[in-house]
Structures are given as C-alpha cells and as structure tokens.
Amino acid sequence: MIDFLNLEPVRILLYLVAICAFVGANAAYLVLAERKGAGRIQRRPGPNEAGPAGILQPLADGIKLLAKQVMVPPGTDALLFRAAPLMVMAPPLMCLATIPFGDSIVAVNLNIGLLFVFSFGSINVMALMLGGWASRNKYAIISAARVVSQSVAYEIPMLLVVITMLMVTGTLDLSEVVKQQAGWFWHWNLFKVWVNPLMPVTFVIFFTCMLAETNRAPFDMAEAESELVAGAFTEYGGMGFGVFFMAEYANIVVGCCLATILFLGGWQSPIGALSGGLWGPVWFLGKMYALIFTVIWIRWTFPRTQFYSLLNLSWKILIPVSLGTLLLTGAMMKLMPFVFPSLH
Amino acid sequence: MIAEKGLITSGHASDGTHETFTLNLGPQHPAAHGVLRVLMTMDGEWIQRAEPIIGYIHRMHEKMGENRSWAKFLPNTSRIDYLSAMNYTHAYVGAVERALKIEVPERAEYARVITSELNRISSHMVWWGALLLDLGGFTPILYAFDDREKILDLLEGLCGARLTYCYYRFGGLYNDVDDAFLKGTRDFVAHMKPRLTMYRELVTDNIILRKRLTDIGPISADMCRRYGATGPVIRGAGVAYDVRTVEPYSVYPKLKFKIPTYPQADSMARYLVRMDEMEQSLSIIEQALDLIPAGPFMAPKVPRVIKPPAGDYCYAVEAARGRFMVRIVSDGKEIPYRVKLRAPSFSNLSLYEEASKGMILPDALAMMGSLDLVIPDIDR
Amino acid sequence: MNPTLEQLTAQFAALVAERASVSLPVVGGALCPDGTASSVESGRRSGFTPDTSGVNPDLPKPSPVQSVAHALKGYDLNATVAPDQVVAAAQLLDRAGFGLDAVTGVDWMAQNEMEVVYDYFHPTASLRVVVRTRVPRATPELPTISPVFPGANWHERETHDFFGIRFSGHPNMKPFLLPEDADFHPLRKDYAP
Numbered sequence: 001m002i003d004f005l006n007l008e009p010v011r012i013l014l015y016l017v018a019i020c021a022f023v024g025a026n027a028a029y030l031v032l033a034e035r036k037g038a039g040r041i042q043r044r045p046g047p048n049e050a051g052p053a054g055i056l057q058p059l060a061d062g063i064k065l066l067a068k069q070v071m072v073p074p075g076t077d078a079l080l081f082r083a084a085p086l087m088v089m090a091p092p093l094m095c096l097a098t099i100p101f102g103d104s105i106v107a108v109n110l111n112i113g114l115l116f117v118f119s120f121g122s123i124n125v126m127a128l129m130l131g132g133w134a135s136r137n138k139y140a141i142i143s144a145a146r147v148v149s150q151s152v153a154y155e156i157p158m159l160l161v162v163i164t165m166l167m168v169t170g171t172l173d174l175s176e177v178v179k180q181q182a183g184w185f186w187h188w189n190l191f192k193v194w195v196n197p198l199m200p201v202t203f204v205i206f207f208t209c210m211l212a213e214t215n216r217a218p219f220d221m222a223e224a225e226s227e228l229v230a231g232a233f234t235e236y237g238g239m240g241f242g243v244f245f246m247a248e249y250a251n252i253v254v255g256c257c258l259a260t261i262l263f264l265g266g267w268q269s270p271i272g273a274l275s276g277g278l279w280g281p282v283w284f285l286g287k288m289y290a291l292i293f294t295v296i297w298i299r300w301t302f303p304r305t306q307f308y309s310l311l312n313l314s315w316k317i318l319i320p321v322s323l324g325t326l327l328l329t330g331a332m333m334k335l336m337p338f339v340f341p342s343l344h
Numbered sequence: 345m346i347a348e349k350g351l352i353t354s355g356h357a358s359d360g361t362h363e364t365f366t367l368n369l370g371p372q373h374p375a376a377h378g379v380l381r382v383l384m385t386m387d388g389e390w391i392q393r394a395e396p397i398i399g400y401i402h403r404m405h406e407k408m409g410e411n412r413s414w415a416k417f418l419p420n421t422s423r424i425d426y427l428s429a430m431n432y433t434h435a436y437v438g439a440v441e442r443a444l445k446i447e448v449p450e451r452a453e454y455a456r457v458i459t460s461e462l463n464r465i466s467s468h469m470v471w472w473g474a475l476l477l478d479l480g481g482f483t484p485i486l487y488a489f490d491d492r493e494k495i496l497d498l499l500e501g502l503c504g505a506r507l508t509y510c511y512y513r514f515g516g517l518y519n520d521v522d523d524a525f526l527k528g529t530r531d532f533v534a535h536m537k538p539r540l541t542m543y544r545e546l547v548t549d550n551i552i553l554r555k556r557l558t559d560i561g562p563i564s565a566d567m568c569r570r571y572g573a574t575g576p577v578i579r580g581a582g583v584a585y586d587v588r589t590v591e592p593y594s595v596y597p598k599l600k601f602k603i604p605t606y607p608q609a610d611s612m613a614r615y616l617v618r619m620d621e622m623e624q625s626l627s628i629i630e631q632a633l634d635l636i637p638a639g640p641f642m643a644p645k646v647p648r649v650i651k652p653p654a655g656d657y658c659y660a661v662e663a664a665r666g667r668f669m670v671r672i673v674s675d676g677k678e679i680p681y682r683v684k685l686r687a688p689s690f691s692n693l694s695l696y697e698e699a700s701k702g703m704i705l706p707d708a709l710a711m712m713g714s715l716d717l718v719i720p721d722i723d724r
Numbered sequence: 725m726n727p728t729l730e731q732l733t734a735q736f737a738a739l740v741a742e743r744a745s746v747s748l749p750v751v752g753g754a755l756c757p758d759g760t761a762s763s764v765e766s767g768r769r770s771g772f773t774p775d776t777s778g779v780n781p782d783l784p785k786p787s788p789v790q791s792v793a794h795a796l797k798g799y800d801l802n803a804t805v806a807p808d809q810v811v812a813a814a815q816l817l818d819r820a821g822f823g824l825d826a827v828t829g830v831d832w833m834a835q836n837e838m839e840v841v842y843d844y845f846h847p848t849a850s851l852r853v854v855v856r857t858r859v860p861r862a863t864p865e866l867p868t869i870s871p872v873f874p875g876a877n878w879h880e881r882e883t884h885d886f887f888g889i890r891f892s893g894h895p896n897m898k899p900f901l902l903p904e905d906a907d908f909h910p911l912r913k914d915y916a917p
Binding site: 041042043044138139142217220224226229299300301302303305306307308309 | 373388476482487
Binding site for chain 3: 398399402404406407410439442565568569570571572573574578583584585590591655656657658659660667669671673681682684686690691694695698723724
C-alpha cells in the first residue's frame with residue numbers, strides 16, 4: 001500500500017490546508033486578541049458578549065461580514081476592485097509555506113526560503129495600491145500613493161537588514177538559519193554581538209520596517225482612519241473589507257515569524273534543553289505571539305506619525321544605519337578571525 | 345512649514361501646471377467631529393485652499409429666542425456648545441441679570457464658578473481625547489472619558505443633566521449645592537491632580553505627539569485678532585486674553601489663577617494651554633470650595649415674569665473654547681427682541697481657510713483638532 | 725501701547741463729526757445707551773403699537789459716541805456712525821489693535837430700519853467697543869469691513885442670511901447657515917415661516 005501521507009503532492013496539499021486554517025484562525029483570533037488587548041490597555045473589558053469571554057466574537061464578525069452584500073461602486077474598475085482582496089491575501093499564505101514551525105514542520109523546505117518570502121511579501125503592496133486605485137475614491141487614491149512610497153521607503157532598510165543577516169548566517173534556507181541558532185539564547189542572532197555589536201539595533205530596524213510594511217500603527221498611513229476615512233479600504237464593505245482586515249493580520253504573522261526565525265532562534269529553545277519534537281512549535285509560537293503582542297501594544301499606545309516624518313525616518317535614519325550595520329558586519333566578519341581566532 | 349524644515353519639497357502648483365483635485369472632507373468625516381464640511385482644493389496631499397462649509401446642524405437658536413419668554417430660552421443656551429453648557433447658560437443668565445440689575449448671592453456665584461470650571465475640565469478632556477483620536481492615538485480618549493465621567497456624575501447630582509445642564513437661574517441657581525457635591529468635588533480634585541501628571545507623562549511627552557503638533561498650524565496673535573479667535577487659540581499665540589480677567593465676571597476677581605500662555609503659536613502651544621488650563625481650573629475649584637459661604641442660593645427679589653428694561657446688554661464669559669458673548673436686546677416685554685449668540689468656535693474656525701493654506705492634509709487635520717471645534721456651536 | 729477709552733472716544737467723535745451735516749439716524753429709546761428709557765411708556769406716549777418700542781421724540785437725541793459703564797451694559801464705548809463710515813470705524817479700531825468680536829443685525833421694523841451692530845474686543849486692554857449703524861429696511865446695504873477684518877467675512881454672510889442685509893464689496897456673499905435655496909431671512913420681524 002502506498003503511504004499517501006509521504007507522497008509529496010499529498011503532503012503539500014495537507015500543509016496548504018493546514019496553513020490556510022492557521023492563517024484563518026490566526027487572523028480571526030488575532031482580531032479578538034487585538035480587541036481584547038486594546039480593551040485591557042484602555043481599561044475596559046473588550047468584546048465579551050458572544051460566547052464565554054467573547055470567544056465567539058470572530059465567528060459573529062465573520063458571519064456578519066459574509067452576509068453583507070459585496071458592493072462594487074459604480075465607476076470602479078470592477079475586476080481590479082474584486083481582485084485586490086484576493087491579491088492581498090495570497091502572499092502571506094504563500095510565505096507561510098516556507099516558514100519552519102518546528103524541527104520538521106515545514107510545508108516546503110526551500111533553499112531560497114528567505115528570497116521567496118520577500119518576493120511574495122512585496123506583492124502585498126501592489127494589491128493595496130490596486131485596491132485603492134480601483135476604488136475611484138480620492139481618499140483611497142491618496143492612500144494608494146502613500147502605500148507605495150511607504151513601501152518603497154521601508155523595503156530598502158528591511159532588505160539591507162536581511163542582507164546583513166544573510167552574511168551572518170550564510171544561507172537563504174530558513175530551517176538552516178534556525179539550526180545555526182541552537183543552544184542557549186545567546187546563540188540567537190539577536191545576541192550575536194561578537195559578529196556585529198549593533199545586532200540589537202538591526203533587530204529594532206527590522207521590527208520597525210515590519211510594522212511599516214504591514215501598515216500597522218504608528219505607521220498606519222494606508223488606513224489612517226481619522227485622515228483618510230479608511231484609506232484604500234474606504235469603498236470596500238462586507239467580506240472585501242474582511243479579507244483586507246484578515247490579510248493585515250496574516251502579514252503580521254508572517255512578519256513576526258520572520259523576525260522570530262532571523263533573530264530569535266525560531267523553534268529553538270532559549271535554555272538549551274526542552275527542544276525537539278513538540279517543543280519546537282511551542283517555542284516558535286510563543287516567541288511569535290510575544291512579538292505580535294508587542295505589535296498590538298504599540299498600536300494602542302502611540303499616536304500615528306506624520307507621513308513625512310515616516311519617510312524621513314526611513315530615508316534619513318533607518319537606511320543609513322542599516323547600511324552602517326551592513327558594512328560593520330562585513331568588516332567584523334573579515335577582521336574578527338584575525339583578532340580573536342579562538343572564537344571562530 | 346514643511347518646506348521650511350526642508351522635509352519634503354512639494355510639487356506646488358504655483359505655476360499652474362499641476363493637476364489639482366477637489367476633496368470634500370465631510371460632512372461625514374471622522375476628523376470633523378460632527379457635520380462640518382471642508383471643501384479642499386488639493387495638490388496631491390497639499391492643501392491649496394480649504395473652505396469650511398457650515399450650516400449642516402444650524403438650528404436658528406437666535407430665532408427661537410425671539411418667540412419664547414426669557415426664561416424659556418434658558419435651556420436653549422445649553423444646547424449650543426453641548427460640551428460647555430454651564431458656561432453658556434452663565435452668559436445668558438448673566439446678561440439678563442445685568443439687564444434686571446439683580447444681585448446674585450455670593451454662594452450662588454461660587455457655585456457657578458465651581459460648576460463652570462468643572463465643565464471646562466470635562467470639555468477639555470473631550471477635546472484631549474478627540475485630538476489624540478485625530479492623531480491616531482486611540483487610548484487616551486477612554487482615559488479622559490473615564491475621568492470625565494466623575495464630573496458628569498457630580499453635575500448630574502446637582503441638576504439632573506449630564507450634558508446639557510440648565511442649572512443656573514436668573515438670580516441664582518436651580519437648587520443649592522449640597523454637601524455631597526462639595527465633598528465629591530474635593531475628592532475629584534484630589535483624584536484629578538495625579539491623573540493630569542499621568543496624562544503629561546503618558547501623552548504630552550510622547551515624541552510622536554510632539555512631532556505631530558510642534559510647529560504645525562501656526563496661528564499668529566495678529567491673525568487671532570483679525571478673525572476674532574479667542575480662548576486657547578489666542579492664548580496659544582502668546583496673548584493672555586481671558587474674559588475671566590479682561591472683563592471680570594462672577595467672583596473670578598476674588599480667585600487667584602494664572603492665564604497659561606505659550607508664544608509658539610503652533611498646535612502644541614494650543615495643546616499645552618488647554619492642559620495647563622485644566623490644572624488652573626482645579627486650583628480655582630479648590631479655592632472656591634474653601635471660600636464658598638453659607639447663605640441663600642437665590643436672589644431675594646427676582647420677578648416672576650422677567651421683563652428686562654428696554655436696551656441692549658452684553659455679557660461675555662470665558663467658555664472652554666473662548667469668548668462666548670450673549671447680546672440681548674429687550675423692548676421691555678416678556679419675550680426677547682433679539683438674542684445674539686457670539687460663539688467662539690465660529691470665529692476660531694473662520695481663520696481656517698487662511699491658516700491651512702499650503703499645509704499637508706494630516707497636519708491640517710491636526711490643526712483643526714487643536715482648534716477644538718464643536719460644530720453645533722459654530723452653526724447654532 | 726493699549727488705547728485708552730478717552731483716546732477712542734475722541735477719535736470716534738472726530739469720525740462722527742465728519743458727517744455732522746448729515747442727519748444721523750435717530751437712536752431709539754430701546755437703544756438709549758443709559759438703558760433707562762422705558763419703551764412701554766414711550767411707546768404709549770408716541771402712539772405706537774406695543775410692538776414698536778423705540779422712538780420717543782420727546783427724549784433728547786443722545787450723543788452718537790458715549791462711554792458706558794461696563795457693569796451696566798457689558799461694553800465700554802458705544803458709537804453710532806453713518807452706514808458708509810463702518811469701514812473707517814473698523815480701520816480706526818484696527819489701528820488701535822482691536823479684534824472683531826461679532827457682526828450682527830437688529831430689525832427695527834417699527835422705525836423701518838435695520839441696525840447693524842459691530843462688536844469689538846481688545847486682546848490686551850479691557851475695552852469693548854460697539855459700533856452701530858442703521859440702514860433703511862427697504863434697501864439694507866452697507867460696505868463690507870472684511871478687507872479690514874477678514875473675520876467679518878463669515879459674520880457678514882451670517883447677517884446677510886438672517887436679515888437680508890447686503891454688504892457691498894463682500895467677496896463671497898453666498899448662503900451660509902441657511903439652506904442653499906433659502907429665499908427668506910428668518911430674523912426679520914415680518915418673517916412668517
């Protein structure tokens with residue numbers, strides 16, 4: 001009898017179903033987590049009516065959004081208008097296929113995983129832009145223009161940081177990156193200050209860029225509720241809006257996964273022991289959700305930045321600093337073996 | 345502003361080659377806090393011209409004043425600026441008292457000062473939360489409303505209303521301030537002082553907030569004067585104009601308080617003025633609580649039917665948004681001949697077209713937030 | 725630096741004196757600056773219906789420029805000028821550093837006149853000035869002061885909405901608070917909804 005589970009297409013199909021379920025559940029429950037977290041920060045209970053402690057709230061929201069008519073306003077580019085929500089949802093799903101959740105839990109172990117994630121990640125911007133443009137709404141068009149310039153500005157420092165990490169790890173394979181960080185938590189890339197003393201700064205840059213790329217507060221220029229009504233999503237109602245909303249969370253999940261893998265040791269245990277088997281996903285998800293909580297925490301604590309200070313932050317601070325770390329890492333990697341031969 | 349800072353060079357359409365578009369901001373827009381519409385001619389995100397269009401919630405209070413008795417118009421005044429109703433009723437009551445030459449008992453005057461200042465704090469809290477909401481900070485408004493709730497409870501205990509108070513009467517008050525209110529107010533002052541410190545540490549010192557407000561939307565003292573902008577707007581331009589000291593009314597001359605002014609004339613200055621004003625109001629309330637005498641809360645001889653002698657009378661108060669003046673014209677009958685309501689938001693908004701020229705949209709909205717507009721107050 | 729009441733009174737007296745030959749509109753009893761005139765009495769004596777408070781031919785004509793006790797009236801200086809002098813008055817007050825408080829109207833139907841009232845405040849001095857003028861009810865028109873005080877733009881539009889008083893030279897005399905198709909002026913005393 002053929003072992004169906006080990007057949008490559010079946011395996012990938014199963015993983016894809018699992019990833020879809022993972023993204024769906026995450027997007028739905030991160031909305032609840034966000035609202036609960038916001039409630040906690042704002043000293044109110046948050047949603048607590050649907051089910052015990054509001055646990056069924058995402059279900060209620062989903063049913064409401066699904067039951068709504070999908071309105072395509074007259075004068076819009078109907079095809080692009082409908083395509084944009086799909087285009088915005090697809091990239092995070094693809095990206096998650098290469099994310100190693102555990103020692104052996106990965107859908108497709110690509111040796112160019114990092115490249116894959118970033119090439120799909122940048123489609124997201126185009127989807128938002130098309131959605132804004134197709135809406136035939138002035139707020140949406142302003143938002144689309146903002147999304148593009150914001151994305152261009154933040155893609156650069158982010159990729160510079162990734163190149164730095166690439167130099168440190170020497171591989172594009174995400175599983176390999178994680179494997180290099182085995183052992184105690186000072187083996188994580190975040191604390192590898194002997195490779196580059198600015199490594200924590202690199203992480204902060206990555207995290208900031210991740211916030212900006214996913215259009216999260218304080219960089220939520222695309223939605224900018226009190227300025228642009230709902231930005232690119234102004235004309236979307238029902239599930240069209242719902243998908244945009246879910247994609248935002250899916251992107252956060254992808255971003256936090258990447259940050260975990262690149263800097264926080266992925267599924268490796270921070271204490272050396274308790275690794276392998278089911279511990280892998282536990283550590284991985286624990287680190288990822290801690291990062292996601294930080295993202296939520298930041299959103300409900302800070303006001304939105306100004307658009308030009310956002311761009312200034314990228315072009316005048318983040319890009320020079322990330323270039324600096326890149327150069328420093330290169331120099332350190334070449335010089336350190338001579339200075340401290342014992343370390344290498 | 346931005347060009348000065350060298351932040352971004354704009355593609356300004358001074359040569360007329362740029363394509364501009366019209367943006368109808370409102371009447372339903374999250375930043376307008378009501379039904380205000382701003383017709384903007386935009387060059388990208390730069391505003392070439394922003395013309396506020398008002399009147400969507402116009403109720404013609406001035407006409408209502410001409411077809412009901414003097415006393416029956418009193419509740420109307422609390423519905424003009426629903427956030428500082430106490431101050432507004434104070435102005436109207438004061439104008440009629442001035443016409444009738446009624447001496448208001450001292451206890452009533454102190455009670456008016458206490459309630460007016462409480463109302464000012466609650467109004468500023470709504471502004472504070474709403475401004476932060478405009479700037480994309482969602483949390484402060486809930487903190488502000490939490491504290492404001494205590495003020496609303498106190499005032500509800502006095503007059504039954506939580507928002508559109510009608511507590512003052514010609515010659516005094518609707519009822520006496522009871523011990524529960526006085527004690528509750530004392531407790532509130534004690535509670536509020538550390539809260540203001542927390543507000544400062546949590547929000548005012550935040551670098552993003554400072555960057556969003558500093559040097560944004562300059563409104564010079566001269567512009568304030570030419571447009572008649574008053575209140576925190578003119579005080580944020582460095583002019584210590586406050587009706588409480590310039591045209592002293594009630595028992596304010598007996599109380600010690602500072603008029604906070606900031607000379608920077610930007611949105612941050614207006615922000616800081618209001619934050620300081622809350623502190624000053626707390627100090628005024630504290631002093632008034634110490635000084636409030638026992639005694640009657642109504643003047644002894646208030647005519648049952650109000651018929652002010654013919655003539656015109658003005659009475660101005662410092663409302664939360666600036667100078668609110670009631671001008672009444674009486675022909676000696678029991679119905680007003682003319683009631684003019686000079687609303688501060690109206691004048692404060694009228695400078696928007698000049699002030700917002702060449703600004704970028706989010707900055708212009710931040711400036712609008714710093715003007716603290718209440719749309720029913722503009723439209724009346 | 726701050727203007728004093730005496731200076732302003734003198735300046736306004738000079739302004740009014742320019743038109744001494746032109747007969748000034750009679751200030752009605754209801755607006756007698758000392759506020760003592762009883763309109764009910766005067767109305768009876770002059771034979772008007774009770775609605776028409778105001779003109780009392782027996783009273784001496786009050787001076788067009790009067791300083792008033794603030795505690796009684798809420799303003800310090802009361803100046804009545806000719807309709808075409810409002811701009812000069814505004815310029816005078818602009819030079820003295822005043823700010824525009826409000827512009828409004830009062831419909832004196834009995835005298836067949838419209839009164840336009842300009843309120844001024846001073847940002848630093850405790851001075852309040854009221855400038856009044858009267859225009860015929862049939863042709864209520866007077867020059868705009870919006871070039872001097874841009875804030876008057878809105879106030880004049882509002883006054884036009886409510887009273888139908890036209891401000892010649894106004895840059896934007898569109899309906900303001902009333903609906904765009906409103907062809908009525910609600911604060912006119914003969915307005916019936």
